[in-house]
Amino acid sequence: MIAKIKGLLGDKVDVSSEQERFSQALSPLESIAKTTQVAAIGSLGAGVIIIFFAMFITVRQRIKEIGILKAIGASNRHLVTQFVAETMTISVFATFLSAGISFLAGNSIVNSLVQQSSTSGPGSGLGRAVGQFFLGNVDSLQVFDLKTLGYALLIAVGIGILGSIGPALIASRLKPAEVIRLE
Numbered sequence: 001m002i003a004k005i006k007g008l009l010g011d012k013v014d015v016s017s018e019q020e021r022f023s024q025a026l027s028p029l030e031s032i033a034k035t036t037q038v039a040a041i042g043s044l045g046a047g048v049i050i051i052f053f054a055m056f057i058t059v060r061q062r063i064k065e066i067g068i069l070k071a072i073g074a075s076n077r078h079l080v081t082q083f084v085a086e087t088m089t090i091s092v093f094a095t096f097l098s099a100g101i102s103f104l105a106g107n108s109i110v111n112s113l114v115q116q117s118s119t120s121g122p123g124s125g126l127g128r129a130v131g132q133f134f135l136g137n138v139d140s141l142q143v144f145d146l147k148t149l150g151y152a153l154l155i156a157v158g159i160g161i162l163g164s165i166g167p168a169l170i171a172s173r174l175k176p177a178e179v180i181r182l183e
Contacts, residue, residue: 051160056170059167059170063174066179067176067178080171083167095156
């Protein structure tokens, strides 16, 4: 049908189908999604490094406590578990805090964008049908679900473990005599 119309009208007008316009609209979104993925990976790497250095500083500040624990018989495993558990607790708390903020801000932003696009875009026909097929009910779009929260918790725990295991192992290798000498 589009080819027939293009053949009849020639190069004087630009004829495109709803599907072509839909794919043109999605192209920038795909680029944004890829950029967001790269930024997310970079953020996760930065998170591991930040946690590593924060835990390293924590170990240095708590060196006397570590020495006392070692002197009264704390095992290396106990010290590593203590530091990793502390970091994971903070990571999980931060995940829930950021999830709450994301839920409140994300839904309002997305719903605002959807309302703007639905008032400025085609309101009926194939364009709206395709949008509803891919997005569902565009009047109320959710950007956050329990599956996302589960992934966020797994990532937070993983980052907490990766960032804290090195400093925790350093703390576990300290000897009480070295700690007394350092203090």
